[in-house]
Amino acid sequence: MDLPLLVGIFPQVFLDGLILGFMYALIALGYTMVYGVLEFINFAHSEIFIVGAFVGVEILLGMRAAGWLEALPWPLVLLLILVAGMAGAGLLAVSVERIAYRPLRGAPRLIPLISAIGVSFFLQDLIRLVESIWRNAFNLVYPTMDALNHRFELTETIDVSVKSLVVIAAALAMLWALHALVNRTKIGTAIRAVAEDQAAASLMGIDVNRIISLTFLIGGAMGGAAGVLFGVQYGLINPYSGFIPGLKAFTAAVLGGIGNIPGAMIGGVVLGLLEAFAASYLSLLTGGAFGAEYKDIFAFSVLILILIFRPKGLLGEIVRERA
Amino acid sequence: MLSVDALEVAYGGIRALKGVALEVGRGEIVALLGNNGAGKTTTLKTISGLLRPRRGAIALEGESLVGVPPHRIVLKGIAHVPEGRRIFNRLSVRENLMMGAYPRHDAAAIAGDLDRVLVLFPRLGERIAQVAGTLSGGEQQMLAIARALMLGPRLLLLDEPSMGLAPVLVEQIFETIVDINRQGTTILLVEQNAAMALAIAHRGYVLETGSVVLTDTAAGLSDNADVRRAYLGE
Ligand SMILES: Nc1ncnc2c1ncn2[C@@H]1O[C@H](COP(=O)(O)OP(=O)(O)OP(=O)(O)O)[C@@H](O)[C@H]1O
Ligand SMILES: [Mg+2]
Numbered sequence: 001m002d003l004p005l006l007v008g009i010f011p012q013v014f015l016d017g018l019i020l021g022f023m024y025a026l027i028a029l030g031y032t033m034v035y036g037v038l039e040f041i042n043f044a045h046s047e048i049f050i051v052g053a054f055v056g057v058e059i060l061l062g063m064r065a066a067g068w069l070e071a072l073p074w075p076l077v078l079l080l081i082l083v084a085g086m087a088g089a090g091l092l093a094v095s096v097e098r099i100a101y102r103p104l105r106g107a108p109r110l111i112p113l114i115s116a117i118g119v120s121f122f123l124q125d126l127i128r129l130v131e132s133i134w135r136n137a138f139n140l141v142y143p144t145m146d147a148l149n150h151r152f153e154l155t156e157t158i159d160v161s162v163k164s165l166v167v168i169a170a171a172l173a174m175l176w177a178l179h180a181l182v183n184r185t186k187i188g189t190a191i192r193a194v195a196e197d198q199a200a201a202s203l204m205g206i207d208v209n210r211i212i213s214l215t216f217l218i219g220g221a222m223g224g225a226a227g228v229l230f231g232v233q234y235g236l237i238n239p240y241s242g243f244i245p246g247l248k249a250f251t252a253a254v255l256g257g258i259g260n261i262p263g264a265m266i267g268g269v270v271l272g273l274l275e276a277f278a279a280s281y282l283s284l285l286t287g288g289a290f291g292a293e294y295k296d297i298f299a300f301s302v303l304i305l306i307l308i309f310r311p312k313g314l315l316g317e318i319v320r321e322r323a
Numbered sequence: 324m325l326s327v328d329a330l331e332v333a334y335g336g337i338r339a340l341k342g343v344a345l346e347v348g349r350g351e352i353v354a355l356l357g358n359n360g361a362g363k364t365t366t367l368k369t370i371s372g373l374l375r376p377r378r379g380a381i382a383l384e385g386e387s388l389v390g391v392p393p394h395r396i397v398l399k400g401i402a403h404v405p406e407g408r409r410i411f412n413r414l415s416v417r418e419n420l421m422m423g424a425y426p427r428h429d430a431a432a433i434a435g436d437l438d439r440v441l442v443l444f445p446r447l448g449e450r451i452a453q454v455a456g457t458l459s460g461g462e463q464q465m466l467a468i469a470r471a472l473m474l475g476p477r478l479l480l481l482d483e484p485s486m487g488l489a490p491v492l493v494e495q496i497f498e499t500i501v502d503i504n505r506q507g508t509t510i511l512l513v514e515q516n517a518a519m520a521l522a523i524a525h526r527g528y529v530l531e532t533g534s535v536v537l538t539d540t541a542a543g544l545s546d547n548a549d550v551r552r553a554y555l556g557e
Contacts, residue, residue, distance in 0.1 A: 189418050190425065193411050199373055200409040205397035205426035205474070 006284060008157045013280045014273070019164055019233060021272020022171035026226035027249030028256070028264035029178060030093070030219030036195040036259035037215045040109070043116035044096055046246020047123035048220050052089035052227025053237045054127055056081040060143045061135075074147045082170065082228050089224025092123075093216040102209075120243075127239035139238045142231040167229045174225055175265055178218065182261055191215060195259070248275075255303055257313030266314055274299040324349040324509055325370070325478055330379035332362075332369050339365040341533040342379070347478065352500070352510045354520040354541065356554055357530035363513040364406045366530070367480045370511075371403040372396040383478070398426055402476035406483055406513075408467040412456030416447055419455050419466055423473030433473070440469040443499055461492040468496070472503065479503065482513045497523055517554035521545045529554070 027049050034042045042048075059081050063069045069077065100119050104112040131138040148163040182188040193201045194211045202208050230245065231237050248271060256267025278295035290298075306314070325347040332340040340362045347353045357363050368374045370381055372393035381388040388396055402423075411419050420440065424433045441448040444465040450458060455466060464484060471479060484500065485493040493516065501523050504510050514520035521527060521541045529537040529550065537550065544550050 186421065186425070189414065189422060192414060192418075193422050196411050196413055197409055199393075200405065200411065201422070202373070202393040203371060203397065203403050203405060203409075204422045204470075205394045206422070207392075207394045 017273035017276030021269035024249045024252045025265045025268025028253040028268045030223040032253040032264040033219040044119035046242040049223040049227045050242030052085035052224025053231040055088035056085045056228035085224040085228035086221040090217045090221035093220025097216045257315040263315035328380045331377045352524045354524035354527035355513045361530040362533045400477035402471035402474045403480040404471045423470035478509045
């Protein structure tokens with residue numbers, strides 16, 4: 001074993017894991033918020049996430065075609081696609097709830113879940129159809145912005161791109177904003193009240209359906225932001241590339257304690273770090289017997305272990321009390 | 324102020340109310356008495372919009388409430404303290420109280436009402452930042468009432484405020500109910516504890532298996548032989 005190498009790459013791996021983890025955290029929020037309010041797993045959230053990425057890439061491609069991409073300052077461009085991706089994904093999530101979930105409220109739990117799986121497949125193929133007609137391709141590449149690819153060399157073995165810093169900063173800002181919204185505003189308190197007891201909340205004058213829509217809007221917007229950051233960070237997207245990150249983010253939500261907002265953030269970061277460390281260290285530590293391709297097996301094994309000892313997740317599931 | 328007429332409510336095939344009629348006048352405390360399963364909770368839930376009646380009329384100052392969703396009925400000034408308190412366990416005491424004032428936007432008046440309910444329930448003031456789920460049963464009942472008062476309601480529906488409380492606390496809660504009424508809030512009070520309810524009410528109704536079987540002034544009901552036998556333990 002090459003100890004100096006193991007130590008040397010640590011900060012880089014940590015950074016990569018952090019980026020991945022924040023991405024999972026942002027996506028996981030959508031699962032956990034909806035679960036908290038409706039006790040329902042929005043299986044279509046992975047597609048809502050990838051729609052955010054597609055909104056972003058379409059705007060970037062459009063701007064590049066118009067020659068604006070070079071003309072405008074990059075922070076402005078980034079802000080624009082972030083806001084557009086959030087709006088697109090948020091509104092989509094609200095519409096999906098209205099059309100595919102609300103009519104099924106009160107039906108047995110399995111029914112809306114099946115509806116959600118249907119929406120998931122529907123959206124995948126809808127994106128594919130639209131992009132195939134519009135661009136004659138559905139594998140799209142995020143146009144690069146030179147300033148974002150600039151790398152700072154911190155040491156010989158560690159460098160960090162502007163892009164990575166931006167992704168981390170944006171994710172942190174979003175997580176903080178959501179936390180403040182949910183915990184420090186009246187509307188956020190109403191979301192928590194509805195999550196706990198819908199009938200009692202309606203007796204407070206809270207329009208429960210509006211709060212549910214708002215929950216989908218916020219969760220969808222966070223997913224959309226993650227989608228844009230995903231595109232910016234990793235470049236290539238297609239209509240199906242939401243599925244695996246979605247699944248992992250869902251796992252992260254369960255890891256943190258489904259229904260628990262800080263839990264989703266922590267669960268996402270933990271999963272991202274596990275995955276990054278597994279990807280880089282497995283082959284080094286096992287003398288090449290297990291390569292990076294085993295990262296998911298390792299990450300999920302750890303996850304299963306954690307859940308065996310803490311079945312309600314790291315921060316504990318929030319179970320709704322019913323009077 | 325509130326008039327309910329020929330109200331019929333069913334849960335699936337089970338008829339819970341079979342033509343309930345009652346009136347609550349402005350400034351009154353009206354008691355709704357009855358045994359377990361008589362339909363008291365069902366009556367309150369239907370008034371506040373949580374249940375839809377099959378038939379019948381509910382009107383507040385002449386305006387029909389039938390078919391209006393609960394969050395809109397709240398806007399008309401009806402606050403409902405539901406059976407079993409139903410406070411938000413994971414929210415702090417302050418947040419619970421703020422949810423009570425949810426439809427209001429007059430910050431100064433809300434702050435004034437917060438002070439007012441904390442004078443009525445000083446115990447809540449001492450625990451304002453505590454998570455509500457950790458309050459004692461009596462404190463939770465106080466919170467449920469205080470939360471409803473934060474709406475500044477014209478009409479307060481109380482469903483068994485004495486349930487599960489020690490006698491001293493019951494007395495204290497009932498004194499507070501009288502205070503609230505004196506300050507101008509009309510009250511419809513559902514109680515198993517008929518003696519206490521009739522001691523503070525102006526009038527009362529007796530409900531049996533979904534129908535009103537008797538109505539009189541509180542004094543009249545207290546003197547009624549049937550009521551004494553069935554509800555006052557004689
Ligand atoms: N959700 C429900 N589903 C089916 N039946 C119900 C439901 N809620 C109440 N009932 C029935 O309706 C009738 C009236 O119930 P309700 O809760 O109004 O009684 P109550 O007078 O409040 O009784 P208690 O004093 O025990 O609270 C009862 O027979 C009850 O079993
Ligand atoms: Mg009852």
